[in-house]
Amino acid sequence: MTEAFIHYLWQFQQFDQSNLQTISGEKISVFKTGFLNTNAGPDFTNARIQIGTIEWAGNVEIHLRSSDWKLHKHQQDEAYNNVILHVVWENDQPIVRQDKSLIATLELKKITDIGLLYKYQNLLDNQAIIPCKELFSEASNLSKIAILDKVLAKRLEQKAQVVEELYNKNNGDWEETTYHFLAKNFGFKLNSEAFLSLAQNLPLKVLQKHRNNLFQIEAMLFGQAGLLDSVDDYSAKLKQEYDFFSTKFSLKSSALSAKQWKFLRTRPANFPTIRLAQFANLLTQQQSFFSLFTQTDSLENIQKALKVEQSVYWQEHYNFGKKANKKLVGLGKDSTNNILINTVIPLLALYSQKTDNQYIMDKCIRFLETIPAEKNHITDIWESLGLTIKSSFDSQASIELYNNFCMQKRCLQCNVGIEILKK
Ligand code: SF4
Structure with missing residues (x-):
């Protein structure tokens, strides 16, 4: 008890x-x-x-x-x-x-009724990956929808809190916050911290002055990342450019070290060098990402804006002086959607909270309902139990339910658990 x-x-x-x-x-x-x-x-x-x-x-x-x-x-x-x-x-x-x-x-x-206590104890003792697995199909769609809505709202709130920490560090500067958060997610899981440190040590205002010149943006990003080695003609020229800018903007003391970047257990297409080259190109494409995200209603237009290719050199090399066997393509659809789910939507959720703007929150939900679902072992489990997982709303909510309710046996706070026990 x-x-x-x-x-x-x-x-x-x-x-x-x-x-x-x-x-x-x-x-x-x-x-x-x-x-x-x-x-x-x-x-x-x-x-x-x-x-x-x-x-x-x-x-x-x-x-x-x-x-x-x-x-x-x-x-x-x-x-x-x-x-x-x-x-x-x-x-x-x-x-x-x-x-x-x-x-x-x-x-x-x-x-x-002591039977109720036994039922609850069975749920607690059940070692299955989803403790209510055997009874899940008996719960009504209403209960399933109610808990998925509830956990999705919670997940959005938690993700918005992460953005808020950056927003506070940046003294309420939305533009700089967007740049930092975008950089963080460009590192995906493996290099997110290195990407964030890089952005924090290379002010957006400096980059924006050279937004029309991709070569200069690459020089500053690779130089500040500590990844710039003069091993061929291209890298030597980038280095020369970076040396000039690092003196002009006093950058060198805050540069990262090459050791901060992780290349192991990742495919060349996901190497931080390739992601940096894509990020560099992305920065040349927009004057204001914050305005793009907040003012564009069309998901398709944001997807198009995020889908960047890297410069010709980085289509042929996965590192300085290292030729790729085949052409390296730009940011794929899945990566673009990942950035939308993990960067754009949390940022919009925080903006909606701060400005009390329900329209923006509705836009977050609409985007989530339109972006296709992610696929991983958690969504596979739910699908095997009959849950429909079509959109990223479904996948995000089901991941949250699994991690923060099922794994922690919070069945008494879950609409499905409450219904199962009542039956
Ligand atoms: S939290 Fe809900 S969905 Fe998860 S095992 Fe318990 S009753 Fe089932």
Whole structure:
């Protein structure tokens, strides 16, 4: 037995409600269970309950045993003086408020169907990758949609928080934040930190002055990245250009070291050199990425703007002086969509929060519903259980549900789990 399970029993009134009484025999009628409180203070707030002949408005506190009240030192905390009902699994001693008045107590042990407890225990003990796997198909589409909507909103909020950290570091500069966040995601998983450090040590304003010259942008990016070796004619010229700019803009002291970049276990097309070359070209294409993302309504136009090729040298080389066996193509569709999902949408979500702009949030959802789903082992599991995963809305939500609910056995907070237990 856990307190979380008693929360569930109370919240969904999953016990025999006929002849509901306090331990001292007063009749209980529940009009409102109250709102689950995840902060300090009583577990449910703003409940409305009739006890005996008096209708009360106040809070409800939940415990395994009534004596836990003292164990948790609630008798010393005046926030608990407004508790109108103490809901416990087992009543082992009477509890009074600070003014010595007896707190009405409801004991659930004798009025709860033990089968419900077994069902919950089975979910907790189930070692399957999705604990409710066997029962998942029995849950209604409504419950599935409700939990997917809920977790997707949470995921967007968490991703927006990551952007917010950068936004705060950049003193509220949206343009610089967009550049940093875009750079971070251009490193994909392996080189995201190196890309972010590079952007943080090479101000956008410096790059923008030379936006019309791809060669100069490459010189600054590769030079600051610490990846510039004079091994052929092209790299020697880039180095010469970088030396000039590094003096002009005092860049050298903040340059990265080559050791910060990871090349291992990755295909040449994903080498950081190729991603840097693509990023360099991308920076020459737009005056303001922030305006592009916030003001363009067409997903297709943003996809087109992000789909860049690298310069001719980087179509033929995967590193300085290292020729590729075949032509290296530009950023593919999957990578473009990845940047949309992990950069553009979180950025828009934060912008929508900061400006209280529902239109932008609706745009995020529309984009997610249009971009095709990602495919990985988590989406495969859900598909095998019959969940439809067509768009990135579906894949993002199902990944979140798996990672933050199923893996952590938060079935009592999941609409599917609640429905399964009720059946
Ligand atoms: S969290 Fe929900 S979907 Fe996941 S195992 Fe529990 S009941 Fe099933």
